[in-house]
Amino acid sequence: MKRNALLVGGFVVIAGVLVVVAILWMSGNSLFRQEVKAVMYFQESVRGLYIGAPVTFRGVPVGQVDEIGIEIDSKTLNARIPVRVRLRPDSTRIINGPTGRLELPTLVQRGLRARLVAQSFVTGQKVIDLDFLPDTVAILVGSPDEPEIPALADRFGALIDQVADLPLRETVQDLRGTLQAMQRTLVGAQATLEVAALELKGTAVEARKVLGTATSALGQVQASANATLASVTQLSQDTRNAVVSAQPELQRTVVGAREAAEAARVAMNRVAEITSTGSTLRGDLDAAVRDLSQAARGLREWSELLEEKPNAIIFGTTRQ
Numbered sequence: 033m034k035r036n037a038l039l040v041g042g043f044v045v046i047a048g049v050l051v052v053v054a055i056l057w058m059s060g061n062s063l064f065r066q067e068v069k070a071v072m073y074f075q076e077s078v079r080g081l082y083i084g085a086p087v088t089f090r091g092v093p094v095g096q097v098d099e100i101g102i103e104i105d106s107k108t109l110n111a112r113i114p115v116r117v118r119l120r121p122d123s124t125r126i127i128n129g130p131t132g133r134l135e136l137p138t139l140v141q142r143g144l145r146a147r148l149v150a151q152s153f154v155t156g157q158k159v160i161d162l163d164f165l166p167d168t169v170a171i172l173v174g175s176p177d178e179p180e181i182p183a184l185a186d187r188f189g190a191l192i193d194q195v196a197d198l199p200l201r202e203t204v205q206d207l208r209g210t211l212q213a214m215q216r217t218l219v220g221a222q223a224t225l226e227v228a229a230l231e232l233k234g235t236a237v238e239a240r241k242v243l244g245t246a247t248s249a250l251g252q253v254q255a256s257a258n259a260t261l262a263s264v265t266q267l268s269q270d271t272r273n274a275v276v277s278a279q280p281e282l283q284r285t286v287v288g289a290r291e292a293a294e295a296a297r298v299a300m301n302r303v304a305e306i307t308s309t310g311s312t313l314r315g316d317l318d319a320a321v322r323d324l325s326q327a328a329r330g331l332r333e334w335s336e337l338l339e340e341k342p343n344a345i346i347f348g349t350t351r352q
Contacts, residue, residue, distance in 0.1 A: 068119045068136055069098070070179040072146045072160065073112045080158035081148065087117050089162045095119035097160065112173065115183075117160065136179045140170055146181045 078100065087095035099116040119136075136144075143166030151157040162181070174180040 067095075068121055068179065070117055070119060070136060070181050071174055072115045072117065072181050072183040073103075073173045074115060074148065074183045075112055076148075076185055078113050078115065078148060078158070080150070080156045081115065081160070082157065085151075085157070085159050087119065087160045087162065089124075091161070094124065094162065114174070115160065136181070140172075140181060142166060143168070143170075144181060145170075145184050147184045 081097065081100060083097055083100060085097045086093045087097065095118050097115060098118050099114075101114050101116075102111060103114055104111045143164040144162060145165045145168055146160050146162055148158050149161045151159045165184070168182075168184060170182045172180050172182060
């Protein structure tokens with residue numbers, strides 16, 4: 033029995049130790065560390081902020097969010113969102129000043145402000161970031177009994193409000209219609225380009241064929257021209273050779289033609305002399321012509337006589 037009691041007692045002690053360790057781990061050792069609680073009042077949306085979200089000072093963790101609530105004024109229905117946080121003053125060290133820690137109201141008077149910043153643009157989570165902004169006005173809206181850090185509006189809040197006021201649905205619809213029209217235009221342009229490409233391809237093929245035919249024809253023309261030029265050259269050479277070889281004959285022919293012309297001229301002169309009035313040869317010719325005329329007259333009379341008297345050759349030519 034004593035042994036069992038000892039075991040049970042040991043188990044209880046170990047369990048107690050484990051519970052204490054768990055409490056210390058879950059509380060982040062806050063039982064043995066001084067913490068400062070504060071509240072911040074946000075007028076705009078705190079979407080993305082969650083309980084346990086870190087509170088940072090220029091990106092350095094100095095606390096975490098404990099509570100997020102809503103307070104609504106029953107008269108004006110104005111709503112504000114109190115966010116209560118726990119800060120760890122031991123994470124901050126004061127230098128160039130008196131020893132000790134600065135109180136939170138003193139820090140607020142010297143410009144300590146809180147602002148929501150995006151922790152991740154992908155998840156949309158936000159954190160509270162603290163910083164000294166002495167040029168801003170400290171507006172405290174909470175109870176004086178609870179330490180408060182003035183909250184500044186999000187630097188992009190006005191832009192977000194303006195974007196929210198835009199007719200996004202109509203704009204998106206117009207943009208979608210424009211994109212659809214552009215898509216149809218691009219499809220039509222693509223079809224036109226494809227048709228034009230086919231036509232250009234066919235035209236290129238035909239042009240290539242025509243060019244080949246023209247090249248062949250030009251080759252034939254060039255060959256014919258070369259042959260014709262060679263023939264003309266040969267003919268010119270043959271003509272030159274013929275002229276050179278026939279030049280002596282031509283000269284003799286020309287000399288003969290001159291001599292013949294001279295003989296013809298002499299003959300014409302002789303004929304002219306013969307036929308000229310008063311020349312002896314012309315008188316002889318006239319006498320010969322008269323004699324021939326008389327002979328012809330006699331022959332005509334004789335032929336008439338023979339027609340009348342065929343026997344005149346035998347019995348004579350006496351007419352009655």
